Amino acid sequence: MAQLFRPSANTIARVAILGGLSLVFGGVGLAYLFAGSPYQTGATLIREQPVAFSHQHHVAGLGIDCRYCHTSVETSASAGMPPTYTCMSCHSQVWNQAPMLAPVRASLEQNKPLEWNRLHQLPDYAYFHHGIHIQKGVGCVECHGRVDQMPLMWKAEGMTMAWCLECHRHPEERLRKPEDVFKMDSPRLPVEEGLELLKTHNIPVERLTNCSVCHR
């Protein structure tokens, strides 16, 4: 009887087994890499905005405090986006004819807010409160990066749950003194000082990873 397969069929069978296995494990690995990649999280990606607003210019160049525009960051869940009036508190006087700022002036004339494209969008099932983080000494720079070096705005971090938990498990590494919270260039404190801050701020680390802290 003639052989049904050539000897090469053995090789094909072996390659198929190896290939199948590597497809499964490689697939899982690729999916993991994809889930954490900027393509999925939006980290480091710049989005088109109605006005090319430069944080670098306003923060590093002019020295404007975060809270001048993001007024509710110390007390509310949302940090707050400035109304056009806030822009106009300066730009009615300076650069008030600049073509770049035409959308801002139009917004004021028509009494229609500027529609910025949101970068940091947490899912609805995650509860996040800016106020508590600021009050307990988490510096802006910890999550938003060096905003003072961003000519156009991008998300500094992927904001995955794993990333949130890193800090919720070891907040002492990332806390700042109250006067340094809004400083972009303040370095992280030595751990002993961080532990001290945990005590003065009365932070219950063991409870920070309870599901209901964020998923209410």
Next chain:
Amino acid sequence: MAQVVSTHGHSHEGNGHSHSEILGGHQSYTTVTDTISDVVLKRPLGKAWLFGFAIAFALLMMFLFAITNLLVRGIGIWGVNIPVGWGFDIVNFVWWIGIGHAGTLISAILLLLKQDWRTSINRFAEAMTLFAVACAGLYPLMHMGRPWLFYWLAPMPNTMALWPQFRSPLVFDVFAVSTYATVSLLFWYVGLIPDLATLRDRATNPIVKKLYAIPALGWRGSAIHWHRYRTAYLLLAGIATPLVVSVHTIVALDFTTGIIPGWHTTVFPPYFVAGAIFSGFAMVATLAIPLRSYFGLKDYITDKHLDNMAKVMLVTGLIVTYGYMIEGFMAWYGANTYERYQMLVDRPFGAYKHDWWLLILCNCVMTQLLWFKSIRNNVILLWLISIVINVGMWLERYVIVVLSLHSDFLPSSWGMYHGTVWDYMTFYGSIGLFMTLMFLFVRVLPAISIAEMRELVHELHERDEAKTHATPPAARTV
């Protein structure tokens, strides 16, 4: 070359005639091979097969429809509510996974115990196990509500830094059932390899030949092949043996870890395992009786086989009955108000009393008929009893899941549960999936292991020789 070696029985042709309770007629290697492989290779599609397959396939389509509707609209289409959050989905899961246990018991434990009556029923009992596990596995996925997130159950790196809760039996379940499915599949497949080679050699259509040749993995039936095959088969039997006990034990733990009255009982694991084997053998009998008469396999699946299966059903049925009695006794003896109310008032006299009494009738009363040899040997009666047992075991799971949840500690939180039309469509649909797979299986693969039947012919022949000539039995050649 391959042809001659893989059906090496030809060299002994004519020597292997044998007669026994577990092998009817005068059988040789050739008759065994012919009868079993002809079902697959030569027999035309019969009207009865087509009719049965059409019904099964229609049910399967209904299953797909019900699942699609579930995915589109969510589990709100089911009858589950608060307090009864576990409904048909869990009932059906436990029922199907239990049915699978007979296959593993037959293939693993009876193999290790050298019960030669397992030989002719192990192949399709294993197939039944696989298909039952496939049906069972779908239910927890549907139960999740968002089945596309099922992979969260697996311990793997993820951007949420989350790990499954290893203290939860629900997580044990994921591992138990997936191990069970994997080992069952391997066991079934390894056992099939020599038979696939036989089919490869006997098929005449070149495409069919190749289709059987690929999974036959180049089997030529050499001594080395047989040696490795034996080793692998025994090892797999060893691995599968604890699974007979472990899988349903863990399913039982899903309930016992809950403090719900009627669930929090130590008797659960052993009596769940007995119940699983009980329902599994009932399903094997339900399938074997029509199968052997339709395909003319009565010489291979003899009345002795059915008798043995009936005995296993009787024993496990008695264990299950004992389980019910202990449940009731412990509820009374434990003097816990809620437990007593659940077991001694709500179940026999409460809102679901008809389900409970029907369960007792099916599982405890009807099983007693199997004490009588005349009933065990009456094929029609045995078939009907096996179906009654399947119904009874489904009711058992319904009683455990629904009745405990519907009336727990606080009367203010009591509620009623009834399956909706979608629950029933999903349940009957999964029977359609199971039957479709069974119908396809008996057409494309040998429903009885050809290689093991040839070995049985050989062994019975040697036993006969030893008896008639009073000479010491020859050393086993396998």
